[in-house]
Amino acid sequence: MSSKVIQAMYNDDDILMSAVKETRAAHHHIEEVYTPFPVHGLDKAMGLAPTRIAIVAFMYGLCGLSFAIWMMNYMMIQDWPQNIGGKPSFSFFYNMPAFVPIMFELTVFFAAHLMVITFYMRSRLWPFKEAENPDPRTTDDMFVMEIGVDGNEEELTSFLKSTGAVEIKITEKH
Structure with a gap:
């Protein structure tokens, strides 16, 4: 050119x-x-x-969901198990309904923030x-x-x- x-x-x-x-x-x-x-x-x-932006957003959401599951399992089941509201503290599966809002929020959080970072890097919009x-x-x-x-x-x-x-x-x- x-x-x-x-x-x-x-x-x-x-x-x-x-x-x-x-x-x-x-x-x-x-x-x-x-x-x-x-x-x-x-x-x-x-x-x-x-564009392949939808595929990337889905993968970032999966990262957020995986992080949420790992974090809640570690904090609430392995590290500091507590009996809250009569729920058993030895199983992630039994506590899953209480964890769904946290999993949803971290999925959206990771997808949104990582997509903004990806947009800035892909567009070469560096500071200054x-x-x-x-x-x-x-x-x-x-x-x-x-x-x-x-x-x-x-x-x-x-x-x-x-x-x-x-x-x-x-x-x-x-």
Whole structure:
């Protein structure tokens, strides 16, 4: 890939969607699309692979459930068994109904917190990281589509103007 990109700016999400579809149909590689709000169906229009986030969340939930079972068994059965409410203190199975809320809460706790950490690491959002926003207007009312330039600047510029771009800039990729 080259170090230059063309940034085509659009002022409507419907125009952006049709431009993304036309750009993909013309076999141009879209580097990134910046939007001020989530645009439904943009990931499919860009041809992005489906996410595996649900599988990861399930695995994190299983870790939380396993930790809850181990923790309650250790604390309430092995380390410090107590007779609370007439329940037998020698079996995890007999005490299971009382442990269900704790197991549920730790499952949700682990899944939620580990998913946030995974999101930050996957998105490379480290503390004190500078913003990678190409234009401040993309946080307000503009949509930007970045396309890599391979020596076809004039052709690509005219193509993007025909898709409804209101502004086109050629910049260095960062």
